[in-house]
Amino acid sequence: MRNIWTICRKELKSYFASPIAYLMMAMFAIIFGFFFWNIVGYFVAAGLQAQMMGRPMPMDINEMIVRPMLMNFSVVGLFLIPMITMRLFAEEKRQGTIELLLTSPVRDWDVILGKWLAALMLYGMTLAICCLNFGFLFLHGNPDWKPLAIGLAGLMLQAGALLAVGTFISTLTKNQIIAGGVTFAVCLLLWVFEWVGGYETAAWARTMAYLSVVAHFEPFSKGVVDTKDAIYFVSLTYFGLFMAARSLETLRWRA
């Protein structure tokens, strides 16, 4: 436990030692500031329109603002994943510091979990900054906090899974650009796999659609927790971390 925390703390410090973390957070703050402004603008316009036409329609803040915001983060967050994970192991390999980590009395799992945890925390921090926008909703309206909390938990679960995959990919190369590129491609594929389900109903198509991250996140964005989805994310997380551990082990054999 102590070892995991040692590694995690060091990783977080490394993120903030360079402008990467700040830049990422600033970029996302701007992007989501725009999304929020845009969605709220639409919401207000729709409300005014409904009033003018004299047929008031139900205006649900959760359904019309919170949910699309969460869905946007789920998708745009796909860009964030490779930026966070690409350096995790690739940089250690290039710098030769991997020799320090692997010859210290810590288990491979400690190293992997520590790094993954740091990545997850950075993702969480970026998400938190983007969530500041929701504060305005609570200030001027009364959205239901429960679906929002569930949605955020879902985003963290999704991030955990994709970051684990990214961590694994980063163990495969010394080159950060390769690690980042491949991770992005995998994240994107895991997103668009869902499309197959739209026209094909054969078993392989259903399997592919099942593998899609977005399909499993959508219920969370509505405030619905389905164990099936939670299990999907947790098992993908475990798969990613497990592969990373195996990869580190083969690194020892190949090195």
Added chain:
Amino acid sequence: MIKVEGLTKRYDRFEAVHGIDFEVEKGQIVGFLGPNGAGKTTTMRILTCFMPPTEGKASVAGFDVMTQSMEVKKRIGYLPETPPLYPEMEVEEYLTFVGRLKGMPAAEIPSRVKQVSERCAVADVSKKLISKLSKGYRQRVGLAQALLHNPDVLVLDEPTAGLDPKQIHETRDLIRSLGGEHTIILSTHILPEVEQTCEYVVIISKGKLVAKDSVANLTSRLRGQETVSVEIEGRVDAGAVKERLEKVDGVSRVTAKEERGGGLVVEVESVAGRNVRTEVARAVVNAGWGLHELKTASVSLEEIFLELTAPEQGDDKGKKK
């Protein structure tokens, strides 16, 4: 303290290390010598549990590197060829991180970091970013990192690479002072380094063990006889000198080397095991020549090394051993 038996490491196509055996006693400083690409780094990586051997066994402090790697790692300090440094960290911060990584009790870390920084002469840069340090400082921070948790065994892969002459000297002194308390293996392809710092030497070439012995033994083993260089002042006839000195008991051969500044230098080789210096001196003086200088021309490790690692010859010697 360290025991290596039949150690072999095969990569995809080639064998980096082939059946190496050696042992290191507690407190010894061992020089691990070989040309570049001989398998030094591979052997060290196996000893530090960075990678497992393909065949054979290695143990450190009685713990096997394959099956009890955690125990081995706790007892080893390792300085790889490129010091494993994080450029974005400050020196003190980095050493603190390493302390935690090595499982040192949190309360001990600050004082130990200070102590080691001073010992390795990096205390004056403790608040500097590692990326801003010169090569010499980086190397010494790497050394401090290896020493930090006061390990029984230190494995240093080319510890003086990239240092300037003064720093090399200081580092060698430091390593020497660490002997006794720590068992040290250091690899190098710089021969004088081994002569100056180590008591024991293991020579490998092309992945095979060529020699293992104490530095003193190795030097005398390869050249049983002693060579004395004699410089005679004034104008003397080389032929006469040769004739006169060959008569001295125990002298096997005399060769006139050169004439310089009105003097003559001859090299006198003796029969194995005989010390002829006194006799040679007396002969020169008795003949009425001016004895300017008389010194033993010691065989350097360099010559031994070249002899041992020369293509076919080296392999033969390795087998005989």
